[in-house]
Amino acid sequence: MRDIIKQKLPFKRFILTKAEAVELFQKQGADYKLELVSELDNQPISMYQQGDFTDLCRGPHILHTGMVKAFKLLSVAGAYWRGNEHNKMLQRIYGTAFADKKRLKQHLFRLEEAKKRDHRKLGQELDLFSIHPDVGAGLIIYHPKGAMLRNILEDFEKKEHLRRGYQLVMGPQLLKLDLWKKSGHYDNYRENMYFTEIDGRKYGIKPMNCLAHMLIYKSKIRSYRDLPIRYFELGAVYRHEKSGVLHGLMRVRGFTQDDAHILCTPQQLNDEIIGVIDFVQEVMDIFGFSYDIEISTRPAKSIGSDEAWQLATDALYNALNIKGLPYTINEGDGAFYGPKIDVKLRDAIGRSWQCATIQCDFTLPDKFKLCYIGEDGKRHTPVMLHRVILGALERFMGVLIEHYTGAFPLWLSPVQVKVLNITDNQKDYAESVARELIEQDIRAEIDIRGEKIGLKIKDAQLEKIPYMLIIGDKEKDSNQVAVRHRKKGRQATLPLEEFIKQVKTEVNQKSQ
RNA sequence: GCCGACGUAGCUCAGUGGCAGAGCAACUGAUUCGUAAUCAGUAGGCCGGGGGUUCAAAUCCCCCCGUCGGCUCCA
Numbered sequence: 001m002r003d004i005i006k007q008k009l010p011f012k013r014f015i016l017t018k019a020e021a022v023e024l025f026q027k028q029g030a031d032y033k034l035e036l037v038s039e040l041d042n043q044p045i046s047m048y049q050q051g052d053f054t055d056l057c058r059g060p061h062i063l064h065t066g067m068v069k070a071f072k073l074l075s076v077a078g079a080y081w082r083g084n085e086h087n088k089m090l091q092r093i094y095g096t097a098f099a100d101k102k103r104l105k106q107h108l109f110r111l112e113e114a115k116k117r118d119h120r121k122l123g124q125e126l127d128l129f130s131i132h133p134d135v136g137a138g139l140i141i142y143h144p145k146g147a148m149l150r151n152i153l154e155d156f157e158k159k160e161h162l163r164r165g166y167q168l169v170m171g172p173q174l175l176k177l178d179l180w181k182k183s184g185h186y187d188n189y190r191e192n193m194y195f196t197e198i199d200g201r202k203y204g205i206k207p208m209n210c211l212a213h214m215l216i217y218k219s220k221i222r223s224y225r226d227l228p229i230r231y232f233e234l235g236a237v238y239r240h241e242k243s244g245v246l247h248g249l250m251r252v253r254g255f256t257q258d259d260a261h262i263l264c265t266p267q268q269l270n271d272e273i274i275g276v277i278d279f280v281q282e283v284m285d286i287f288g289f290s291y292d293i294e295i296s297t298r299p300a301k302s303i304g305s306d307e308a309w310q311l312a313t314d315a316l317y318n319a320l321n322i323k324g325l326p327y328t329i330n331e332g333d334g335a336f337y338g339p340k341i342d343v344k345l346r347d348a349i350g351r352s353w354q355c356a357t358i359q360c361d362f363t364l365p366d367k368f369k370l371c372y373i374g375e376d377g378k379r380h381t382p383v384m385l386h387r388v389i390l391g392a393l394e395r396f397m398g399v400l401i402e403h404y405t406g407a408f409p410l411w412l413s414p415v416q417v418k419v420l421n422i423t424d425n426q427k428d429y430a431e432s433v434a435r436e437l438i439e440q441d442i443r444a445e446i447d448i449r450g451e452k453i454g455l456k457i458k459d460a461q462l463e464k465i466p467y468m469l470i471i472g473d474k475e476k477d478s479n480q481v482a483v484r485h486r487k488k489g490r491q492a493t494l495p496l497e498e499f500i501k502q503v504k505t506e507v508n509q510k511s512q
Numbered sequence: 513g514c515c516g517a518c519g520u521a522g523c524u525c526a527g528u529g530g531c532a533g534a535g536c537a538a539c540u541g542a543u544u545c546g547u548a549a550u551c552a553g554u555a556g557g558c559c560g561g562g563g564g565u566u567c568a569a570a571u572c573c574c575c576c577c578g579u580c581g582g583c584u585c586c587a
């Protein structure tokens with residue numbers, strides 16, 4: 001590459017007809033380029049030549065190779081020809097180039113910084129979770145602090161759902177195979193499911209939560225007056241994801257969805273979808289995420305009538321249009337039972353992660369013969385919305401860890417306050433301070449090791465604990481605490497009750 | 513699943529065929545100190561697992577498991 005750059009080879013653009021291009025690539029024996037060209041219409045084909053290398057490209061290019069002042073090859077990887085896993089795999093070389101060395105260095109520095117906030121690294125450093133080869137790939141073990149973070153999220157979710165008229169339900173991990181056959185999961189989702197056998201009967205481990213929810217609905221005769229019914233479950237599901245796609249907390253085989261199924265009349269559908277969109281927006285604002293919205297339409301492998309798909313897809317478009325939200329369309333990317341609205345969070349390093357999704361389903365209620373008695377006294381089939389807000393708690397936690405670089409806002413911090421005594425002389429007082437914090441539902445720890453205060457502060461900083469309370473003789477004698485904030489440093493010295501009040505205010509506001 | 517790389521102490525890593533190492537963490541002792549690292553000592557290993565080559569394997573070969581970077585697929 002250095003040689004090519006030194007030669008300052010110009011990039012020459014020229015146009016060929018299809019026949020000329022075919023002839024050229026035949027002569028070169030460039031089979032892949034030949035395949036691409038042969039599929040083009042009879043339009044002029046844009047070509048670029050640089051030295052003795054000729055390639056088809058729309059352009060534009062820089063003027064000559066000498067303009068590349070700084071480059072670095074980053075990685076090599078296999079890539080399927082034309083992005084199809086049934087095609088041959090070719091080798092792809094990844095690299096990056098800049099107009100000067102300084103900008104290349106800046107770019108590489110940013111990549112390094114991104115690595116530092118990788119949730120897998122932080123998850124280990126902050127002792128949040130682990131993944132054990134002996135347990136299995138894609139299966140998460142929550143350590144105390146990770147489990148605490150997850151519990152905080154779960155408590156938050158339950159409260160937010162109850163406020164919005166959802167009911168908490170729970171389904172089992174295993175359901176008989178026949179039920180999965182009835183729902184269409186066996187035909188359409190089998191490769192992602194795990195199966196087992198009990199007393200000679202076959203069971204499927206749930207990859208989704210909807211079946212039990214439909215059975216709850218079916219346990220009584222429902223009136224139109226009962227609708228909408230909103231069932232919420234923090235549902236643990238297991239899916240067989242291919243080994244190569246697993247990625248920390250972001251892509252796992254066992255995960256818990258903040259899943260709900262809303263059963264309503266067709267007339268209520270629009271309001272319900274808008275209600276969910278509002279819910280998503282309110283929650284994302286609390287965490288400070290920005291996001292993109294996509295609509296996914298009917299996939300090749302699917303169940304249900306064209307008419308039902310049309311109705312469902314229109315309902316989703318309609319809701320987004322009413323809300324005036326911009327969206328892009330993903331043709332054929334819907335679930336097998338219905339189209340969906342996906343909300344993709346943008347994380348701190350610009351990657352996007354699917355979290356919230358709203359799926360509109362006219363088909364499963366029909367298959368399971370769900371019904372309600374309408375105003376006319378006759379039976380009608382309800383519509384079902386499948387939806388998640390955070391998505392999978394595992395993935396959401398991964399995104400959160402990277403979003404905050406592990407420095408969670410006070411309301412999310414597994415440990416909110418750490419009490420540090422300076423010498424043994426303040427041990428009893430420090431312990432009473434920690435006890436009082438815990439008594440007040442503040443997540444507190446104490447460090448009474450015989451170490452110097454500087455070391456204790458350093459350790460607490462590395463643990464990214466929001467508040468440190470430094471306890472020396474001065475504090476002990478005046479019955480106060482010296483507050484240190486992990487980012488703002490030294491704060492006021494004040495009575496403990498005063499500090500507790502401040503913490504509670506900050507927690508209630510869910511400040512960033 | 514596919515292509516490639518990697519797997520050594522809790523963590524980060526050195527060790528390329530001949531006695532398994534370092535720093536940090538841990539543990540023990542001393543130190544009682546005012547806002548990011550006190551000192552000394554001790555312990556820690558089936559070198560991911562299994563098989564093979566060799567007088568001899570962390571090191572070379574094969575299989576499996578797992579991780580990482582991509583591809584395909586997805587919450």
